[in-house]
Each structure stands twice: as C-alpha cells, then as structure tokens.
Amino acid sequence: MSIFLYILFIFPILLIFFTNYLPSKRKLPPGPKGLPIIGNLHQLGRLLHSSLHKLSLEHGPVMLLHFGVVPMVVFSSKEAAKEVLKTHDLETCNRPKLVANGLFTHNFKDIGFTQYGEDWREMKKLVGLSSLVRKSKSLSGIYIREEECDLLVKEISKSARTQTLLDLRKALYSFTAGIIFRIAFGQNFRECDYIDMDRIEELVQESETNVCALAYTDFFPTGLGWFVDLVSVIDEHFKIAQPQDHSDLVSAMLNMINRPTNSGYLNITSEHLKAMMTDVVLAGVNAGVTTMIWLMTELIRHPRVPIRSDVCLLSVLCCLLLPMTLKTTDPDWPGESHLTRITEEDLEKVEYLKLVIKETFRLHPPAPLLLPRQTMSDIEIQGYTQSRAYHINTYTIGRDPKSWTNHEEFIPERFSNNLINYKGQHFELLPFGAGHRSCPGMALGITILELGLLNILYFFDWSLPNGMTIEEIDMEEAGDLNIAKKVPLELVPTLCHS
Numbered sequence: 001m002s003i004f005l006y007i008l009f010i011f012p013i014l015l016i017f018f019t020n021y022l023p024s025k026r027k028l029p030p031g032p033k034g035l036p037i038i039g040n041l042h043q044l045g046r047l048l049h050s051s052l053h054k055l056s057l058e059h060g061p062v063m064l065l066h067f068g069v070v071p072m073v074v075f076s077s078k079e080a081a082k083e084v085l086k087t088h089d090l091e092t093c094n095r096p097k098l099v100a101n102g103l104f105t106h107n108f109k110d111i112g113f114t115q116y117g118e119d120w121r122e123m124k125k126l127v128g129l130s131s132l133v134r135k136s137k138s139l140s141g142i143y144i145r146e147e148e149c150d151l152l153v154k155e156i157s158k159s160a161r162t163q164t165l166l167d168l169r170k171a172l173y174s175f176t177a178g179i180i181f182r183i184a185f186g187q188n189f190r191e192c193d194y195i196d197m198d199r200i201e202e203l204v205q206e207s208e209t210n211v212c213a214l215a216y217t218d219f220f221p222t223g224l225g226w227f228v229d230l231v232s233v234i235d236e237h238f239k240i241a242q243p244q245d246h247s248d249l250v251s252a253m254l255n256m257i258n259r260p261t262n263s264g265y266l267n268i269t270s271e272h273l274k275a276m277m278t279d280v281v282l283a284g285v286n287a288g289v290t291t292m293i294w295l296m297t298e299l300i301r302h303p304r305v306p307i308r309s310d311v312c313l314l315s316v317l318c319c320l321l322l323p324m325t326l327k328t329t330d331p332d333w334p335g336e337s338h339l340t341r342i343t344e345e346d347l348e349k350v351e352y353l354k355l356v357i358k359e360t361f362r363l364h365p366p367a368p369l370l371l372p373r374q375t376m377s378d379i380e381i382q383g384y385t386q387s388r389a390y391h392i393n394t395y396t397i398g399r400d401p402k403s404w405t406n407h408e409e410f411i412p413e414r415f416s417n418n419l420i421n422y423k424g425q426h427f428e429l430l431p432f433g434a435g436h437r438s439c440p441g442m443a444l445g446i447t448i449l450e451l452g453l454l455n456i457l458y459f460f461d462w463s464l465p466n467g468m469t470i471e472e473i474d475m476e477e478a479g480d481l482n483i484a485k486k487v488p489l490e491l492v493p494t495l496c497h498s
C-alpha cells in the first residue's frame with residue numbers, strides 16, 4: 001500500500017520539485033518568486049494577459065513563471081517573439097499538453113490544441129488551404145457574404161427607423177456566424193432547426209471558459225448536441241446526395257475518411273469532425289466579432305480631430321468611390337429605391353478602414369496570448385535556455401513604448417507611413433500569430449471583418465444612448481482565450497445614406 005502511495009503521489013511531487021525548483025545548470029529566465037505547488041498562481045488575476053503584462057514590466061520581456069506546477073515562459077517583446085517564432089519556428093510549433101492533459105478538445109483531434117505532426121498537418125490543410133479557402137473565394141462564397149451583409153444592414157435599419165438601442169454584438173454575431181456556418185458546414189442556421197443560434201453566443205463563451213479554466217469535466221460536452229447537432233449536419237450532407245461536392249469543410253472531411261496520407265492513413269472519425277467544427281466556430285466567429293466591437297467602441301470614444309475627420313473622410317470616400325450597383329424595391333432596405341451594395345472590390349478602396357483595423361488589433365488583440373506553444377527540443381532564446389511551454393504576450397508587445405509612440409493612444413494614422421501588417425512578418429503586431437501555428441483562417445477572417453465594418457459604417461451613423469457621455473463608456477475586458485468588451489456596446493444607429 002505504501003509503495004502504491006509513493007508511486008501515485010509522493011514520487012510525482014518530488015519529481016516536479018526537483019525538476020522545477022532546484023537550481024539548474026541552465027540559464028533560466030528571471031521571474032516572480034512563486035510558492036511551492038501553486039507556483040505563481042496567486043499573482044495572476046482574472047485577466048491573464050493583463051496580469052502577465054504587469055509582471056513583465058517588473059521582470060522583463062522573458063519571464064519564467066509556474067502555473068501551479070507547470071513551468072511557463074512568457075515572451076513580451078517583439079525581439080523575443082521574432083526569435084522564437086521565426087528563428088525557431090519548427091522547433092517551437094508544438095502545443096503543450098497542459099495541466100488537464102488529455103481532457104482537451106476531443107482528445108486532441110482538433111487543430112488548435114493538437115500536437116505537431118501528420119494529423120495536424122492534414123487537418124490544417126483542410127481549414128487553411130483547401131476547402132474553406134476554395135469555398136470562401138468561390139462565387140458561392142461571395143454570394144453567401146453578400147446575402148449576410150444584406151441581412152445585417154436590414155436588421156440594423158429596423159433599429160435606425162425606430163431610433164432604438166441596438167446591441168451591436170448580437171447583430172455582428174449572427175452576421176459572422178451566418179457566414180462561417182454556411183462556408184464551413186454548408187448550413188444556414190436560419191433555415192435548420194438543429195442549430196440553436198439563439199444560444200450559440202452563450203455556448204461559445206461557455207466552452208471557451210471551460211477550456212481555459214481547465215475544468216475537470218469534458219471540456220466540450222460529447223456529441224456537441226448542445227451546440228450543433230453533428231449527426232444532423234452529416235446526415236444533411238449525405239441526404240443532399242452530393243458526394244462530388246467537397247466544397248465545404250464537412251464534405252471535404254467526409255471525403256478524407258480513409259484517404260491515404262504520407263504516413264499511412266488518416267482516420268477521420270466523428271471525433272475529428274466534432275473537434276474541427278468546435279475549432280472553426282470558436283476561432284472563426286469569436287475573434288472577428290470581438291474585433292469589430294472594440295473597433296466601434298474606439299471610434300465612438302474618439303470623435304475629435306484627427307480621428308473624427310478621418311472617419312468622416314471614410315464616409316465621404318465611400319460615397320465617392322462605392323458604386324451604386326443595384327435598384328431595390330425591398331421595403332426593409334435603408335434609404336429609397338437605390339441599393340448601394342458594398343462589394344468585396346470596394347474593400348480595396350477604403351485604406352483608412354485598414355489603418356483603423358490595425359490600430360484596433362494593436363490595442364485589443366482578440367487572443368492576446370495567442371495559443372500556448374512548446375519547444376520540441378532545447379533552444380536558446382534571448383540568452384536563456386528554453387525547453388518549456390511558453391506564451392507570447394501580444395498585448396504587451398502592442399503597447400511597447402520602444403515600438404510605438406504614444407503607445408496607449410488610439411491613433412490609426414501611425415500605420416499610414418509604414419509597412420507594418422498583421423500577416424506574421426512584423427513581430428510588433430501579431431493578432432493572427434506567426435509561423436507554423438499561426439491562424440489558417442486569416443484571409444477569411446479579415447474579409448468578414450472588413451465587410452461587416454464597412455457596411456455598418458457606410459450605411460449608418462452611430463451615437464451613444466441619450467444622456468450617455470464618451471467618458472462613461474466602459475472599457476473593461478472579459479474572457480479567457482478571447483478577450484472581449486465586457487459590457488455590451490449598445491448604440492443608436494441612424495440611416496446616413498439614401
């Protein structure tokens with residue numbers, strides 16, 4: 001019995017103690033002193049990125065902490081991020097198996113949390129390069145986005161006509177989820193009764209919290225029945241008798257069952273499907289909506305020169321440049337009989353919007369710590385030996401005074417005279433990460449973001465509810481992986497084009 005106890009409890013504790021707390025020959029990064037067993041957990045608040053930001057100001061851009069017994073290095077400078085994500089890309093593209101090892105998404109059958117290897121490569125290809133991109137670039141993808149833009153504009157014009165408050169997040173959520181569901185799963189949630197759209201936002205938040213809280217339950221309840229009825233989605237794909245059509249993700253995955261890969265056969269199971277759908281909904285919908293809300297909040301907070309005049313200029317530019325393409329008799333369409341539909345080509349004409357998006361990403365990266373990574377072999381970063389799990393704090397990097405003047409201010413023009421973009425080559429701005437584990441949905445994510453924003457800025461003027469001042473806008477953050485505005489952004493839209 002005592003040997004059993006030793007093996008089960010005492011031996012692992014001693015092992016952790018010796019490996020983590022006793023002096024090591026390696027040069028380890030500095031960091032706040034922790035307590036036995038709980039490590040630095042007592043120094044971390046509700047918002048992890050914000051706690052790490054404060055700690056890094058004290059301990060430097062490479063910092064070692066212990067999340068309980070798990071050692072974690074946090075990189076908070078663009079130089080460290082560059083070294084780790086560029087120089088050591090392949091060695092550092094694994095995901096750590098965190099505390100609740102094995103409890104993560106469907107036994108690591110998803111993309112985001114799975115280990116580097118053949119399965120991951122095949123799954124990532126599916127989201128990043130093949131079906132999703134093909135579909136999103138195809139005519140049907142463009143058509144889906146146009147339809148969803150129309151629905152968004154009509155929904156908002158109802159509030160504009162009655163001058164009632166609108167919870168912008170709700171409208172943008174159904175716009176974004178509408179596009180992602182139709183492109184990724186081939187399902188229009190408005191037309192099928194097995195997708196509970198009213199609960200989807202709530203459930204996405206809930207599942208994200210579960211991932212982060214490392215709850216000792218199954219993170220994503222089996223069957224995904226609470227979210228989307230997977231069996232119905234698959235049935236629907238067979239029912240439509242379209243075995244040749246691999247244009248959406250589910251069709252493409254069904255097509256991959258038992259397809260040979262470089263290392264034998266990739267057995268796509270229903271676990272893979274569930275995990276992939278969870279990834280796409282969590283990663284694809286939330287980050288975009290969060291960014292649109294932060295951007296609108298910042299625009300409302302900055303009505304003065306130079307921001308205000310530039311936002312006006314944006315509208316003026318839109319008026320001048322966007323073509324009046326169609327006529328409509330639709331009574332719900334804002335304005336008179338002309339339907340000025342924003343097309344995807346118009347996105348190239350509104351340069352200022354792109355600057356505003358970059359500035360929003362800088363100050364409010366939707367996933368400020370990216371997803372955690374782990375080195376696959378010992379490497380040296382910024383003079384320290386590194387063979388541990390690590391986070392990159394893009395929140396701190398986006399506010400680093402060495403990279404940004406007036407770093408706390410919202411100034412989109414800072415991007416007008418430089419080439420910094422968010423595609424993973426400039427390590428001071430990493431909203432999509434960089435390297436092998438960067439976001440495969442970036443192109444689609446950006447298109448949805450720009451389209452949604454241009455539609456709501458072009459057709460409507462936005463104001464705060466009666467009596468509310470800019471100073472009263474609450475900027476508190478909430479969330480775990482995805483950091484959103486805590487208090488809903490409720491605004492009154494007014495039609496501005498007829």
Ligand code: HEM
Nearest residue numbers: 112283284287288370371431432433434437438439441445
């Ligand atoms: C504005 C929109 C989006 C933002 C800001 C965003 C951001 C991110 C970030 C920061 C990561 C972690 C990257 C890293 O650790 O280096 C990520 C990963 C991921 N994203 Fe996105 N994302 C967006 C849209 C999308 C969309 C539309 C999809 C799919 C339809 C998607 C699918 C994924 C997946 C599957 C991963 C995991 C990749 C891996 O681990 O290999 N994302 N995203």
